[in-house]
Amino acid sequence: MSLPYKNVLLIGATAGIGLALAERLIENGIFVIGVGRRKERLDAFVAKHGPEKAAASQFDITKVDQIEGWVKEITTTYPTIDAVILNSGIQRTLDFTKPQAIDLPRTIQELNTNYTSYLYLITYLLPHLQARAPNPAALVGVSSGLALVPLPRCANYCATKAALHSLLWSIRAQLERNEGSKHIKIIEILPPAVQTELHSQQAELVAIGEGNIGIPVEQFLDEAWAGLTAGDAEIPVGIVKVRFDTTEEPRREQFGRILKAYYK
Template identity: 80%
Template sequence: MSFPYKNVLLIGATAGIGLALAERMIENGIFVIGVGRRKERLDAFVVKHGSNKAAASQFDITEFDKIEGWAKDITEKYPDIDAVILNSGIQRTLDFSKPKEIDLPRTIQELGTNYTSYLYLITYLLPHLQALAPKPAALVAVTSGLALVPLPRCGNYCATKAALHSLLWSIRAQLSHDEGSRHIRVVEILPPAVKTELHSQQAELVKIGQGDIGIPVEQFTDEAWAGLVSGDEEIPVGHVKERFEILEGPKRAPFRKIVETFMGKK
């Protein structure tokens, strides 16, 4: 099976794994609309690949009140968008053994970027994908291996990814049981730590010599792209593959039973 989508809206495309995925898709003949906050990086992205292969939209997904209007504008400007990739995320150290040192506004910002914004984006972009029926469409979200097994240092980050992981199971079940939405594949990519700005820009990690942890971006991109091309709905990457079925496999039968009980068989 190939990756059948030819016009991808990729949110979080200015650096790291988002940029790497965008460039891999362009290499494979896919038109990518990159979305991010940093205009200079978006401009460089388009200049590098050319306006016939890439476009950009500067937007801050934490401005929740603007997402509905932005989603309407971007899908009207690029009506052929047939896949949406949600990749934006931030990570913060959070130590409850020192509650007086916790910066709650900074912590809530992490929740807003990693989870709340996805609720808005999915809500306002799904109607466009539904309207493409019966043409294949996809909703892809990047979570984390930490959605399955949390890391105490960044517990709030892990919680946001676990919440998104759970939400994607429910969305996948709902769309598969809706006649007007069955053409939409719901895909989750679960990376391990990857050597990107997510770590190198965290002063706390740099201070303890962990600002460069993770697998190379190239390894992540190769494995994630292979899963996308294969049509996998869940794509664990790196060492996450080793524990994925052990942790997730036992949940599948009970979840299917719940779905059948409350939604019926497809």
């Protein structure tokens, strides 16, 4: 089965799983507009694939006051965007046994990158996706297995991913029940640890020999792609699949009861 989307806006496309997803999309005939902060990587991405298959937009999503204008510009330049993948993220160690050593501005930057900016992006991109009706459209959020069961070392990262996971549940429920939005599929990819810069650029992990933890990017990509092409709304990958139903099925049952009471 192939994806019904032909023009994908991928935020966080310059490295790791974002770049891997971008290249798999291109391999399958899908035009990708990659978004990131690092111009040299974006230029290399377009040069590798050619302007007929890829484009790029240099933008820092943490500059939330600029997101509305950027969205207007990007959707005007590429009016056929029919899917958005929100993939950018950073991870920091956060040790509450040493609160005096916590760098709060750095911690807030993690919150803004992983969650707050997504609220802005979703708010300003949804009208464009709604206007795609009746053609299929999608909003894809990359969260984490740590959204389900946190890892104390990176407490704030886990919290941001849990917030995104919860948010996507609510957005999915709202759009499915709205006549002008039900053509938009809300998809969540929940990776385990993957061997990317997310870990290798953390000095704390490198110091203890864990800068390359996780499954290979290729394994993540194959499993995530299988879920995307199967039309799954939630795509747990690797070890996350093992605990996914155990943690989520009871919560999903309770959520269903809430929906029945709310949407009478």
